[in-house]
Amino acid sequence: MRMSKLFVQTLREFPSDAEVISHKLLVRAGFIRKLTSGVYNYLPLMWRVLKKVETIVREEMDKAGAQELLMPFVQPKELWEESGRWGAYGGELMRLTDRHGREMCLGPTHEEIITSIARDSLKSYKQLPVNLYQIQSKFRDERRPRFGLLRGREFIMKDAYSFATSQEDLDKEYQNMWNAYTKIFKRCGLETKAVQSDSGAIGGSVSHEFMVITDTDAGENDVFYCDSCDYSANSNHAVSKLPAADTVGKWNKAEVIDTPNTHTIEELCEFLNIPSTIILKSLLYIVDKKPVLALIRADKNVEETKLMNAVGGLDIRIATAGEIEEMMTLNGFDAEKGFIGPNGLKEYNGFPVTFVADETVKDLKNFVVGINQKDKHMVGANFGVDIKMPEIVTDIRLVEAGELCPQCGKPLKVTRGIEVGNIFQLGTKYSKPMNAVYTDIDGKTKPYIMGCYGIGISRTAAAAVEAHHDEHGIKWPLAIAPYHAVIIPVSTKDELQMKVAEDIYNTLVKHGVEAVIDDRDERAGVKFKDADLIGFPYRITVGKTINEGLVEFKIRETEEMSNIKPEEAAEIVVTAVHNIK
Ligand code: ATP
Numbered sequence: 001m002r003m004s005k006l007f008v009q010t011l012r013e014f015p016s017d018a019e020v021i022s023h024k025l026l027v028r029a030g031f032i033r034k035l036t037s038g039v040y041n042y043l044p045l046m047w048r049v050l051k052k053v054e055t056i057v058r059e060e061m062d063k064a065g066a067q068e069l070l071m072p073f074v075q076p077k078e079l080w081e082e083s084g085r086w087g088a089y090g091g092e093l094m095r096l097t098d099r100h101g102r103e104m105c106l107g108p109t110h111e112e113i114i115t116s117i118a119r120d121s122l123k124s125y126k127q128l129p130v131n132l133y134q135i136q137s138k139f140r141d142e143r144r145p146r147f148g149l150l151r152g153r154e155f156i157m158k159d160a161y162s163f164a165t166s167q168e169d170l171d172k173e174y175q176n177m178w179n180a181y182t183k184i185f186k187r188c189g190l191e192t193k194a195v196q197s198d199s200g201a202i203g204g205s206v207s208h209e210f211m212v213i214t215d216t217d218a219g220e221n222d223v224f225y226c227d228s229c230d231y232s233a234n235s236n237h238a239v240s241k242l243p244a245a246d247t248v249g250k251w252n253k254a255e256v257i258d259t260p261n262t263h264t265i266e267e268l269c270e271f272l273n274i275p276s277t278i279i280l281k282s283l284l285y286i287v288d289k290k291p292v293l294a295l296i297r298a299d300k301n302v303e304e305t306k307l308m309n310a311v312g313g314l315d316i317r318i319a320t321a322g323e324i325e326e327m328m329t330l331n332g333f334d335a336e337k338g339f340i341g342p343n344g345l346k347e348y349n350g351f352p353v354t355f356v357a358d359e360t361v362k363d364l365k366n367f368v369v370g371i372n373q374k375d376k377h378m379v380g381a382n383f384g385v386d387i388k389m390p391e392i393v394t395d396i397r398l399v400e401a402g403e404l405c406p407q408c409g410k411p412l413k414v415t416r417g418i419e420v421g422n423i424f425q426l427g428t429k430y431s432k433p434m435n436a437v438y439t440d441i442d443g444k445t446k447p448y449i450m451g452c453y454g455i456g457i458s459r460t461a462a463a464a465v466e467a468h469h470d471e472h473g474i475k476w477p478l479a480i481a482p483y484h485a486v487i488i489p490v491s492t493k494d495e496l497q498m499k500v501a502e503d504i505y506n507t508l509v510k511h512g513v514e515a516v517i518d519d520r521d522e523r524a525g526v527k528f529k530d531a532d533l534i535g536f537p538y539r540i541t542v543g544k545t546i547n548e549g550l551v552e553f554k555i556r557e558t559e560e561m562s563n564i565k566p567e568e569a570a571e572i573v574v575t576a577v578h579n580i581k
C-alpha cells in the first residue's frame with residue numbers, strides 16, 4: 001500500500017468528546033469516525049484490525065471444535081416472549097415494529113435464536129454436545145455509550161452457545177472455552193485475568209469475565225484479587241471476610257434522642273462519639289420503579305448489582321433526596337435524608353417497600369438507627385425488639401481493598417479491568433422455558449444444559465490500544481496491526497533513497513508482510529509523526545545513511561532504534577511476521 005493512496009486522515013487534535021486514550025487515538029489516527037452516539041464507522045485501517053481479531057477468534061474457536069454460523073440481526077418478539085426476556089430486558093433492548101405491526105428487536109445477544117435453532121435440529125443425545133458461534137454486530141441501547149469502541153451501542157461480538165446433556169459435559173466445554181479464550185487474548189497481544197463475576201440479565205450461575213487490567217478510567221470494572229491465592233472477582237460478585245469490629249453499643253435500653261444536624265454518618269459518629277460500626281444505615285434505592293430500603297452496617301457500602309439481584313430486579317439506582325422526602329411525606333413523616341430508618345416506611349410509587357439487610361447487620365446490638373424524624377435517632381436499638389429483621393438478609397456489601405480474602409484470609413487488593421470476554425454456565429435457563437429438549441439414552445425428553453461465551457471483537461481492539469500506546473500514538477501488537485511495517489524514504493526526490501525504499505517494500509510484500517511505503521512529498525517529521533500515531537509495529541527509514549548502506553530501523557513497541565543494512569531490516573520483519581501464530 002502506498003501512503004499517498006491509503007484512506008486515512010490523521011487529525012492534529014484529539015476529539016473533544018473523547019475521555020479515554022483508545023477513543024482519542026482511534027479517532028485522531030483515522031481508524032474510526034462517529035456516526036451518531038455509540039455508533040461508529042470502522043474506516044479501512046480499523047477494519048483491517050477488526051478482521052485480524054476476528055480471524056484469531058475464528059481460528060481458536062474452530063480449533064476448539066466450535067462451528068460457525070450466522071444468525072439474523074433482527075429478531076422477532078415471539079421468541080423473546082418464550083424466554084420471558086421481552087418483558088425482562090430493560091431499555092438496552094432496541095425494539096421496532098415492521099409495516100405489518102409486528103414487533104421485533106435488534107439483537108443485543110442471541111440466546112433465543114440459537115435455542116430455537118437447537119430445538120429444531122438437535123433432537124437426540126447422539127447429536128450432543130455441540131458448540132455453535134457467530135461473529136456479528138450487536139445493538140444495545142446502552143444507558144451511557146462512551147469511551148468509543150469500548151462501550152458502543154452498535155459493536156461487534158463473537159457469541160458462542162454450547163448444548164450438552166450433562167453438567168459434566170458443560171463443565172468440560174466451559175474449560176475448553178476458557179483455554180481458547182486464554183489463547184485468543186494472548187495472540188491479540190493482551191494479558192487477561194479471568195475473574196469470577198455476576199451473571200446478570202443473562203442468568204445462570206457460574207461465570208467468569210476475562211479482564212484486561214488497567215489503571216485508567218477505561219477500566220469500568222473493579223476487580224478484587226488476592227496475591228496469596230488465585231481468588232479474583234468483579235466487585236459485583238466479590239466477597240470478603242471482615243476483620244473483627246466493635247458492633248455493640250453502650251446503651252442498655254432503647255431511647256430516642258436528639259441528634260441535631262447529623263445528616264451524615266460522620267456527623268452522627270462525632271456527635272455520639274461512637275464508631276460507625278454500631279450504626280445501622282438505611283439507604284433507599286429504586287429498583288424497576290419499586291422502593292427498596294437497604295440496611296447495612298454504616299461503615300460499609302451497598303453493591304448495587306448484589307442488591308438488585310437480591311430482589312430479582314433488572315435496573316437499580318439510588319433514590320434522590322427529593323424522592324426520599326416525598327416518600328417520608330407519603331408515609332406520614334416529616335424528615336429528610338440522613339434520618340431515614342426502616343420503621344413505619346410502607347410504600348412509595350404505588351409499591352410496597354421491600355427491605356433487604358446485609359449480613360453485617362446480624363452482629364449489631366444496642367445500635368443506632370434513624371427513625372424518620374428530623375434531628376433524632378434511636379440509640380440502643382435491637383432487631384426483633386425495636387426494629388424488625390427484614391425477610392431478605394443476604395450479602396449486598398461492596399467489598400473494599402484490605403478486607404480479607406474469602407479463600408485464604410489475606411488482605412484483598414483492588415484494580416480496574418476492561419471486560420473483553422466472558423463465559424457463562426446457563427444451565428437450563430433458556431432451554432426450559434423455550435421447551436428446547438432432546439431425547440436422552442433412556443428415551444426421556446430433557447432440556448439442554450447450555451453455556452454461552454462472548455468476546456467483544458471491537459472492544460478487544462480498543463483494549464489493545466489502551467494497553468499499547470504512548471504519548472505519540474498507538475503501538476499495535478504485530479498480530480492485529482493494520483499493517484506490519486512502514487517504509488519511509490526521507491526525501492522522495494532522492495533517487496537512491498526512493499529506489500532502496502521501493503526495493504525493501506517489494507521484498508517485504510513478496511514475503512507476505514503487509515507494508516506501507518510513505519511516498520508522500522511531505523517533511524520527514526510529518527511522516528514520522530503519522531507513523532507513530534497510526535502505530536505501525538516496524539518503521540524502516542531510508543535517509544542519508546543509505547550512502548553508507550544503512551537504514552534506520554525502529555521497533556514501535558520498545559522505541560528501540562538501530563542503523564542496520566536494508567536486508568537485515570527486511571529479514572527481521574519477515575521473520576517476526578512469520579512467527580505471529
Ligand atoms: P458489560 O458489563 O461491559 O456491559 P456485558 O456483561 O453486558 O458487558 P455480554 O453481554 O456478556 O457483556 O457481552 C459479551 C462481550 O461483548 C463483553 O465481554 C464485551 O467484550 C462485549 N460488549 C458488551 N457490551 C459492549 C458494548 N456496549 N460495546 C462494546 N463491546 C461490548
Ligand code: MG
Pocket residue numbers: none
Ligand atoms: Mg452490558
